[in-house]
Amino acid sequence: MDYRKIISGLINDPLVTADDIQIAAEGHGDYALPCFKYARELRKAPPAIAAEFASRIPDNDIVERAEVAGGYLNFSLKRETMVRETMREYSDFDGLRKANAGKTVCIDYSSINIAKPFHIGHLMSTAIGGSLYRIYKYLGWKAVGINHLGDWGTQFGKLLAAYNEWGDKTKKLTLGDMLSLYVRFTEESEKDPALAERGRTEFLKIERGDAEAVKTYELFKATTLEEVNKVYDRLGIKFDSYNGEAFYNDKMQPIIDELKAKGLTEVSDGALIVRLDDYGMPPCLIERSDGASLYATRDLAAAQYRADNYKFDKCLYVVATQQNLHFRQLFKVLELMGREWAKAMVHVQFGMVSYEGQPLSTRHGHVVFLSDVIENSVEKARRIIQDKNPDLSDKDGVAEKVGVGAVMFFALGTQRIKDVDFNYDKVLSFEGETAPYLQYTHARCESVIAKGGGRPETFEPSALTDDEAYAVVKMLSAFRDTVSEAAEKYEPSIIARYLIDLAQSYNRFYIANRVVTEDKTLTAARLALTAAVSDVLKEGLKLLLTDAPDRM
Numbered sequence: 001m002d003y004r005k006i007i008s009g010l011i012n013d014p015l016v017t018a019d020d021i022q023i024a025a026e027g028h029g030d031y032a033l034p035c036f037k038y039a040r041e042l043r044k045a046p047p048a049i050a051a052e053f054a055s056r057i058p059d060n061d062i063v064e065r066a067e068v069a070g071g072y073l074n075f076s077l078k079r080e081t082m083v084r085e086t087m088r089e090y091s092d093f094d095g096l097r098k099a100n101a102g103k104t105v106c107i108d109y110s111s112i113n114i115a116k117p118f119h120i121g122h123l124m125s126t127a128i129g130g131s132l133y134r135i136y137k138y139l140g141w142k143a144v145g146i147n148h149l150g151d152w153g154t155q156f157g158k159l160l161a162a163y164n165e166w167g168d169k170t171k172k173l174t175l176g177d178m179l180s181l182y183v184r185f186t187e188e189s190e191k192d193p194a195l196a197e198r199g200r201t202e203f204l205k206i207e208r209g210d211a212e213a214v215k216t217y218e219l220f221k222a223t224t225l226e227e228v229n230k231v232y233d234r235l236g237i238k239f240d241s242y243n244g245e246a247f248y249n250d251k252m253q254p255i256i257d258e259l260k261a262k263g264l265t266e267v268s269d270g271a272l273i274v275r276l277d278d279y280g281m282p283p284c285l286i287e288r289s290d291g292a293s294l295y296a297t298r299d300l301a302a303a304q305y306r307a308d309n310y311k312f313d314k315c316l317y318v319v320a321t322q323q324n325l326h327f328r329q330l331f332k333v334l335e336l337m338g339r340e341w342a343k344a345m346v347h348v349q350f351g352m353v354s355y356e357g358q359p360l361s362t363r364h365g366h367v368v369f370l371s372d373v374i375e376n377s378v379e380k381a382r383r384i385i386q387d388k389n390p391d392l393s394d395k396d397g398v399a400e401k402v403g404v405g406a407v408m409f410f411a412l413g414t415q416r417i418k419d420v421d422f423n424y425d426k427v428l429s430f431e432g433e434t435a436p437y438l439q440y441t442h443a444r445c446e447s448v449i450a451k452g453g454g455r456p457e458t459f460e461p462s463a464l465t466d467d468e469a470y471a472v473v474k475m476l477s478a479f480r481d482t483v484s485e486a487a488e489k490y491e492p493s494i495i496a497r498y499l500i501d502l503a504q505s506y507n508r509f510y511i512a513n514r515v516v517t518e519d520k521t522l523t524a525a526r527l528a529l530t531a532a533v534s535d536v537l538k539e540g541l542k543l544l545l546t547d548a549p550d551r552m
Contacts (some may be wrong), residue, residue, distance in 0.1 A: 001085040003062070003477070006073055007031055010057045015041065016042040023478065029067065029074040030082070030474060036071050046071025079465040086477040087461065090532060093480060097140030104142045106306050107133050109318035110237070114151035114244075115178045115220040117359050118228045119367040120422060124350045127411035127545060129318035130237040131492040132348070134543050139487055144310050148302065149244025151221055157203025158185050160216055161195070164202075173219060175227045179367070231371050232267045234404060236545050243302075251301040256286060263507050264336055274333050284329040307341050314344050316490060321349040321417065348490045351419040353411075373422070374509045378403030380428055381436070388430075389552065398549045402428075402436055405546035409435030411545045413496040430532070435546050438537055443552040444510070445534035448527070452516045456524040463525035468509040470527055475502045479536050483543065492544055499540045506533045 004021035015038050024032040035049040040432045042049055050073040054066040109129020112118055129145070136143045159178060162185035167177070189195040205213035225242075232238075256272070259265045264274050270289030276282065285294050306315055317327060327347035334342035355368045382399035385392060392398060410427040413434070414420055430436045449455055464473060478498065486494040515526040538548040 002081075003031060003077065003091055006062050007033070008030060008462065010060060010063060011053050012056060013053065014503055017052070022153075023474075024074050028069060028072070031074040031075040031077070033073040033075075034071060035073060047141050058493055074186060076454060080471055082477065083464045083473050084461040086473050087459075087464075087528060087532060090476040090479050091430065091535060093483075096480065096484065100140035102142075103140075103313045104144065104310055105136045105314040105316065106310050106312045107136075107145045107316045107318065108146045108148050109133075109316075110239075111150065111244075111319070112224070112228055113155075113327055114224045115156065115175075116150075116182070116224075117175055117179050118231055118366050118370050120355050120370050120373050121367075122412050123370055123373075123407070123422075124353050124420075125318045125320070125466075126235070126237060126349055127408050128348065128492060129316075130235070130545050131408075131412055131543060132316065132318070132487070132490060133238065134545070135483060135487050135492065135495070138543060139483065141313075144241065144306075144312070145239040146241045146243065146306070147239040149221075149246075152245035152249070152298075154200055154203045155182070156206060156217055156220065157201065158182065158189070158196075158199035159220060160202040160206070160213060161185065161198045163216060172224050175224060177225070178220060181494070198473075210416075227371075231374070232372060235408065236547075243305075245295075245298050248301040248305070251305060252297045255297065255300045255304060258337065258461055259286065259333075262337065264333070274329075274336070276329060278334055279332055282326065284333050288360070295326065296330060296333070299326075300333060303330070303334060303339075303342075303345065307339070312341070312344060314346065315341075316346050316348050318348045318350070321351060322388065323347070324349060324517045347442040348416070350416040354419070354421045356423060360530070374404060376409055377407050377424065377428065380424055381406065383431070384428065385437075385552065386503055392551060398552055401547040401549050402439060405435035405439060405541070408545040409438075409496065412492040413500075415493050416491060435541070435544075437497050438503050438541060439546070439548050440552050441507060442507040442534055442541070442548040443528045443550060445537070446550040447504070448510075448515050448530050449534065452527045452530075454527075456527050459525040459528040460521050461525070463522050466513075468512045469526070469529060472502070472505045472509050472533060475505050476532055476536060479540070483540075487545075495505055495540050495543055499537060499544075502536060502540075506530075 002018065004018040007021050008016045008018045011033070020033060020037075021035065022032050024030055033050070033053065035046040035053070038044075038049050039046055044052075047068060047070055047355035050068040050071060054068055054072050057063060057066050061081060062077055066077045067076070107129050107131075110122060110126040112122055133143045133145045149273050159182055163178075164180035166184060167173070167181060180487065185195065185199065189199070202213065206217050256265075258272060265272050265286060266275060267273075268283065271283055271285055272287040276284055283294050286297050288294065302537045303315065306312060319327070324347065331342050331345050331347075334345070355373075378399050381403035382395060385395050385399055385402065406427040410420070410422060425434065427434060428436055430440055464470065475498075482495055482498040486492055509529075513526065515523065515530055517523050517526075
C-alpha cells in the first residue's frame, strides 16, 4: 500500500504530492509532511499551513491521527491496518516491474585494463556497477552490463617490447608475469629513452596488423580475461558485453566526420578539438596532432553504438570521480551533435579506495590483487567461524559467503562518493555495520523459524502492534521505496543503510520478546514477522552481491 499517496490524497491539495511525504523522525509518528516549501505560495507560516492541512483530513481507515509539530504535520497510522497491509505487500514489486517493463539501462562498469592486474582499486566500479545491474533488473528493467575493456594503447607496445626482451616463452603467461614485465619496462625506460621509443614502435606493429605482434597481443588479452573471469564468477558479477576500446577502431571516423561537417571542430596546435569555453570547460581533444585518437573519440563512438544497438533509456558510466571532466565534456559534445539521448547519460562517480591505509600504484607495482583480498577475507572468515561455531556443517561454503560478502559490502555500504580504506578487521566484524552482521541476523531469523516449526500460513495482525514489533513492520514497509530510491540515485548504499536499520530494529525486537511462546497466536505472528525480516535481508543482500547463509 502506498501510504504516501494515500496521505497526500487525504490532504487533497494540489500543492501536496506523495513525494512530499517523508518517513517521520523517531517518536513523531509514522510519516511527516514538512510544510516550509508551501509558505511563499500560500503566504502563511508553516505551522499554520500544517494546522490547515490537518483540519482537512476526514475520518478514514488509514490515519489514526495527524498532529502539528512546528512546521511539520506528523501522521500516525492505524497500527493494525499498517501491519496487515505491510505484511501482505512488503515484497510485492509487481507494480514497479510492470511500470518499468520495456525500459533499458546500459551500465558501463569495472572496465579493467588488459594485461594489468585486477586489483582492489577496481573493486568500487565492479561492485557498484554489478549492484546497480541487479537492482535495475529487480525493478523490471532490461539491464545491459558492459565491461569497456582497456585493450588499446601504447602500453601494449611497451608490454610487447618487454615480453620480447625478457619474457619466458617456455611457460604459461600469467597476469603476475605481465605486471612484472610492465614495471620492469617502466623502470628501464626511465634510464634508457630508446626503450620507450621501442615501445611505440611495437604498438605501431599491432596497429598495422603485424601477425606476430597481434598474436602476442591476443595472448595478453586472453590471459587477462581467463584470470579475471575467475574473480568475476566468485563475486557474482555478470556482463553482457566485453566490447572495449579496440572494438571502436573502425567506428570513430563517422563521428569525426560529423563533428567536422557540423562545424563543431577546429585545429589547435595541429590537434583537432571541440571548444567548450562557453560551458566552462577546456577543449575536448578529438585527435592528436599525429592523427591518433583519444579516449573521448572512442567514448563518442561507444555512446553512439550503444544508443543504436540498445536503444537505452539510461546509460550509466560507473567511473571514479577523477574522470568527471572527461564525462562532462563527452556528454556536452554529444548534446552539441544533437543527440537527444545524451540527457539520459549519467556519470556515476565514486571515491578512491586504499588498502590498510596505503594508496595504490600500478605503474610502480604497488598493487593489491583483488583475488588475494578475497582469498584472505574468506580465510579470515573461516577462522572466525571455526572459533564461533566449530560444529557448523559446510564451514567452507559459509566462509566463502561471509568472506566475499564482507568485501562486496565494504564497497557498497558507504556513500559511493566517499573515499574508503579497506581493513580486514572492520569489514569482517560481526558487530559493526557489516555484511557478517546482516548475514548473522538472517541466520538467527532462520534458526528461530526452524525452532518455531516453520513459517506460519496465517497470523493475527493485532499481535504485532506493540512498539518493538511495529517498529520492525515500519521498516519492512519501506523496502520497495528503498530499492526504488537506490536506483533513482544510483546509490546501492541506500539499501545497505536500510538493511542495517532493519537488522538493528529486529534485534531490538528479538531481545525484548520471546518469539516462540506458549501463546500460539502470538507465536505465529512473531514467526511471520521474523520470516519477513529474513526474506528482506536475503533479497536486499542479494542486490548488494552478497549471499545470506541460513546457518552460521
